[in-house]
Amino acid sequence: MTEIAVTVNGRVYREAVEPRLLLSDFLRGRLGLTGTHVGCEHGVCGACTIRFDGVAARSCLLLAVQADGAEIVTVEGLARNGALTPLQEAFRSHHALQCGFCTPGILMAAEDLLSRAAPPTRDEIVDLLSGHLCRCTGYTPIVDAIAEIARA
Amino acid sequence: MKPPPFRYVRADTLEEALAALAAEGEDAKVLAGGQSLVPALNMRLVRPGALVDVNRVGGLDAVTRRNGSLAVGATVRQADARLLAHPLLAQALPHVGHVVTRNRGTVCGSVAHADPAAELPLCLVLLDGTVRARSERGGREVRAPQFFLSHFTTALEPGELVVETVWPLPEDGAGAGFCEVAQRRGDYALCMAGALVRGDDLRVVVGSVVDRPTQLDVDPERPGESAASQVEPWGNTHASAGYLKELVRVVVDRAVAQARQRAAA
Numbered sequence: 209m210t211e212i213a214v215t216v217n218g219r220v221y222r223e224a225v226e227p228r229l230l231l232s233d234f235l236r237g238r239l240g241l242t243g244t245h246v247g248c249e250h251g252v253c254g255a256c257t258i259r260f261d262g263v264a265a266r267s268c269l270l271l272a273v274q275a276d277g278a279e280i281v282t283v284e285g286l287a288r289n290g291a292l293t294p295l296q297e298a299f300r301s302h303h304a305l306q307c308g309f310c311t312p313g314i315l316m317a318a319e320d321l322l323s324r325a326a327p328p329t330r331d332e333i334v335d336l337l338s339g340h341l342c343r344c345t346g347y348t349p350i351v352d353a354i355a356e357i358a359r360a
Numbered sequence: 361m362k363p364p365p366f367r368y369v370r371a372d373t374l375e376e377a378l379a380a381l382a383a384e385g386e387d388a389k390v391l392a393g394g395q396s397l398v399p400a401l402n403m404r405l406v407r408p409g410a411l412v413d414v415n416r417v418g419g420l421d422a423v424t425r426r427n428g429s430l431a432v433g434a435t436v437r438q439a440d441a442r443l444l445a446h447p448l449l450a451q452a453l454p455h456v457g458h459v460v461t462r463n464r465g466t467v468c469g470s471v472a473h474a475d476p477a478a479e480l481p482l483c484l485v486l487l488d489g490t491v492r493a494r495s496e497r498g499g500r501e502v503r504a505p506q507f508f509l510s511h512f513t514t515a516l517e518p519g520e521l522v523v524e525t526v527w528p529l530p531e532d533g534a535g536a537g538f539c540e541v542a543q544r545r546g547d548y549a550l551c552m553a554g555a556l557v558r559g560d561d562l563r564v565v566v567g568s569v570v571d572r573p574t575q576l577d578v579d580p581e582r583p584g585e586s587a588a589s590q591v592e593p594w595g596n597t598h599a600s601a602g603y604l605k606e607l608v609r610v611v612v613d614r615a616v617a618q619a620r621q622r623a624a625a
Contacts, residue, residue, distance in 0.1 A: 230398075233362070251395055270394065271394075274415065276370075
């Protein structure tokens with residue numbers, strides 16, 4: 209077991225973890241933050257995407273031990289006191305989610321893209337979403353929701 | 361879909377990383393970006409005794425212009441904007457996985473992993489670049505065409521770490537081209553080709569349909585056709601052997617056309 213100290217959504221956690229524990233399972237099983245979803249567990253579906261030291265990353269392809277000292281934001285860290293972020297509001301108004309399985313990963317990846325210096329083009333948004341599998345709404349409303357924030 | 365048990369060694373310096381790799385020998389795997397290694401662990405395709413994590417090793421994150429080349433350190437991520445200074449990397453990198461996997465995946469890790477369907481090994485062979493490896497015994501340089509031996513197999517010895525890969529920049533008047541066909545954006549290529557043109561010189565490398573990036577001597581008048589006649593792709597569930605052979609013709613012709621256009625520009 210290895211001791212780690214990791215900041216998740218602004219709160220510091222000190223935990224002993226086995227080296228083979230995936231960060232996605234640490235977040236869900238140990239910290240109870242089940243908003244991070246686990247789909248394929250090999251980096252293809254995008255459902256487990258979080259922000260790791262500010263950068264969007266697959267939590268199923270990171271080990272919990274690698275997060276020692278890291279600052280992590282999961283989907284639970286977006287809304288403040290029940291108030292959704294503008295991106296989350298845009299997902300609602302554009303009907304950009306149905307079952308919601310892929311949504312947390314897409315939100316975290318899109319938040320990273322939208323935080324870059326230049327607002328993303330529609331093509332860049334589509335390219336980002338090639339790494340996120342959605343099987344119900346179709347991608348058009350998701351692209352529309354992210355594009356609305358990019359324009360704002 | 362969970363990794364088997366392994367020892368985890370976090371190296372903070374190059375010396376620590378090399379000592380750990382020497383101590384663990386053949387049983388060790390280097391953990392850098394982890395975008396290929398961790399899926400393989402999750403699927404239990406590999407069961408290394410130890411992972412040596414080099415992410416915190418200082419001094420391996422440089423991108424340096426040196427003697428007409430771009431030298432890229434071991435922990436430089438595929439998303440690093442400094443890589444776009446190389447015209448071939450700028451063309452090929454958007455095809456390497458997805459935005460989010462490029463945030464973690466490293467350039468040198470992709471080279472060391474040597475997936476025959478990966479874009480970066482093909483580019484390194486096309487440019488006749490160099491892999492710089494270090495171990496406790498010292499350092500050595502391996503030219504890319506000699507580095508890739510077969511599927512996921514390289515000239516790296518146990519105990520060695522790729523510390524840098526060196527990517528020659530196309531000279532003035534030269535042009536590089538890259539083309540691939542994949543089922544979806546970000547998937548591994550079904551077939552891909554790179555071309556380098558300088559004056560009458562034409563260099564063509566194909567990937568995915570061969571066990572390692574492979575340079576072909578092609579007829580400059582009909583590069584695609586002559587490339588396709590030299591490879592025997594094996595079919596798979598996604599594409600028949602005949603279709604892949606046709607793709608070789610198409611991607612080689614497109615890569616060569618693009619390289620010629622850039623050389624003329």
